[in-house]
Amino acid sequence: MLFDMRNLEKLIDLWFEEDSNYFDLTAKIMVDDDAVATFAMNAREPIILSGLPMAEKIFKRLDPDCSFEALYRDGDSIPAGTAFAKVTGNAQALLTAERIALNLMQRMCGIAGLTAQYVKEIEGTGAFLVDTRKTTPGLRMLEKYAVTCGGGRNHRLGLDNGIMLKDNHIAVAGSIAAAVARAKAHAPVLTKIEVECDRLDQVKEALEAGADVIMLDNMSNEDMREAVSFVAGRVPLECSGGVRLETIRGKAETGVDFVSVGRITQSAHCVDIGLDDL
Structure with missing residues (x-):
């Protein structure tokens, strides 16, 4: 698929502006500025993966130094209960980016899964x-x-x-x-x-x-x-x-x-x- 990741940057800016505007109020109040956390992205039902490189870009927009480890590749079939990626970095940043990354991958994996059924x-x-x-x-x-x-x-x-x-x-x-x-x-x-x-x-x-x-x-x-x-x-x-x-x-x-x-x-x-x- 011909996809220019540079075009994704513009969309990410829009998504963060829509979701957090000036800042994530909850994360700012509840999480220390220097706190570090590790999270896993988990499939809660059987899925076809799509959007891993995009999710990484979303997390790294707020924490460029975070570590994103993809455990599988886009196009892989993942059973329910499987962790398919891990991300470690600034806890405030990761929690602020969480919903945007999940929303996008939930949509993309849904399309990939339905497409696979038709194929x-x-x-x-x-x-x-x-x-x-x-x-x-x-x-x-x-x-x-x-x-x-x-x-x-x-x-x-x-x-x-x-x-x-x-x-x-x-x-x-x-x-x-x-x-x-x-x-x-x-x-x-x-x-x-x-x-x-x-x-x-x-x-x-x-x-x-x-x-x-x-x-x-x-x-x-x-x-x-x-x-x-x-x-x-x-x-x-x-x-x-x-x-x-x-x-x-x-x-x-x-x-x-x-x-x-x-x-x-x-x-x-x-x-x-x-x-x-x-």
């Missing part, structure tokens, strides 16, 4: 699970990183990563052929053009127009199988729209190359992680 459902089909732009504002790159920890792959990171011609774009252009022609005339030469289709006749038009990728949006499994047969591997096909854990296997078995699922980022539950004194 397991389509094992052996040849299709890849990909994410969408249905992410939490401000957390997109972290959530997309979490998807990769769970074994998924990233779709567009943002609107500038590729051209996706949806129904409204096509309506404005007048037709799929006109939309693709306009996109090809102005897009950077290495940029792919994907066309969203919800009917088989649109698939044919998109293919003839020179689309690089075709999205089969909310199509029945029967229609997707027909589209796969017609396209015959000439361009990759993506299945999208209303995909659930209980339906993804059947959709992947139609022969599509990618199945995109917004739920892995939009609907993932946070897992239970704790920071406990050692």
Whole structure:
């Protein structure tokens, strides 16, 4: 996953400003300024790890000299009751950073775990699970990183990563052929053009127009199988729209190359992680 940790610094500043403003009143009153403590980050339920390097950055923002020891790696499957990291440093700083680090990892591990469930459902089909732009504002790159920890792959990171011609774009252009022609005339030469289709006749038009990728949006499994047969591997096909854990296997078995699922980022539950004194 392409993730620039420098961008995380800006987010950390915002998180601390939101959570502690001038200072952590409780920690200032209850903990001596020079007190040192060691804490373990524990999984209180089975999890797929995601966010360890980010948690380390959060703790070190308030105590640059603290020691952060990762006992496992992002992407590892951790059983309940397992300590996966230890941090030693200024007690005030670590306690102030605790909730921010936990909130982020609980969210990221939740996404990684849900992603892994979807990936397991389509094992052996040849299709890849990909994410969408249905992410939490401000957390997109972290959530997309979490998807990769769970074994998924990233779709567009943002609107500038590729051209996706949806129904409204096509309506404005007048037709799929006109939309693709306009996109090809102005897009950077290495940029792919994907066309969203919800009917088989649109698939044919998109293919003839020179689309690089075709999205089969909310199509029945029967229609997707027909589209796969017609396209015959000439361009990759993506299945999208209303995909659930209980339906993804059947959709992947139609022969599509990618199945995109917004739920892995939009609907993932946070897992239970704790920071406990050692």
